Amino acid sequence: MDYFRKGDLAGVQPLWTACGRCEYCLSGGRENLCPNKQVTGETLDGGYSEYMLADARYAYRIPAGIDETRDAPLFCPV
Numbered sequence: 001m002d003y004f005r006k007g008d009l010a011g012v013q014p015l016w017t018a019c020g021r022c023e024y025c026l027s028g029g030r031e032n033l034c035p036n037k038q039v040t041g042e043t044l045d046g047g048y049s050e051y052m053l054a055d056a057r058y059a060y061r062i063p064a065g066i067d068e069t070r071d072a073p074l075f076c077p078v
């Protein structure tokens, strides 16, 4: 699966990663309740940096031509 290509712009939601093994992760769509989750700005630094490592399960390819300044709040939890 090559969802991302070199040079793609990616957005990462605040839920940076989850364990994938607990009842919430295995129930599908409730990873935000995972007791072992990592959340940028809460348990992990780097959410507002220009570059960061990301778990591809919680990252999204941003289409070309998007207005980064206008649409960046789509990845903000507030």
Ligand SMILES: [Zn+2]
Pocket (backbone or CB within 6 Å): 018, 019, 020, 021, 022, 023, 024, 025, 026, 031, 034, 035, 036, 037
């Ligand atoms: Zn979990």
